[in-house]
Amino acid sequence: GAIEGMLTGLKAEGRTLVMASHDPGQARRLASRIVFMNRGRIVETGNAAEFFRGPRTDEAGRVLAGGLL
Numbered sequence: 001g002a003i004e005g006m007l008t009g010l011k012a013e014g015r016t017l018v019m020a021s022h023d024p025g026q027a028r029r030l031a032s033r034i035v036f037m038n039r040g041r042i043v044e045t046g047n048a049a050e051f052f053r054g055p056r057t058d059e060a061g062r063v064l065a066g067g068l069l
Helices: 002-012 024-030 048-053 058-064
Strands: 033-038 041-047
Touching: 002 024, 024 048, 033 048, 033 058, 041 048, 041 058
Parallel strands: none
Antiparallel strands: 033 041
8 A cells, every 4th residue: 555655646746657567456546558468468558547447358358357368
C-alpha cells in the first residue's frame, strides 16, 4: 500500500512511470496505459481503462477473468 501510494503521488506530479506487474488488480489501480505481454511477446497495448473494460484479445480476456495462459 505504501509503495502504491508513493507511485500514485509521483503520477499526480506528472511523472511517467514504467513498471511490470503480474497482478491485474494492481495494474488496474495504477496504470494509464497497458502493454500486455505473454511468453515474451506483446499481445495488446492501449489505454488501461479500455483494456480493463474489454480487452481485444482472447489471451488478455482469459487473464482478466482469472484464468491462466
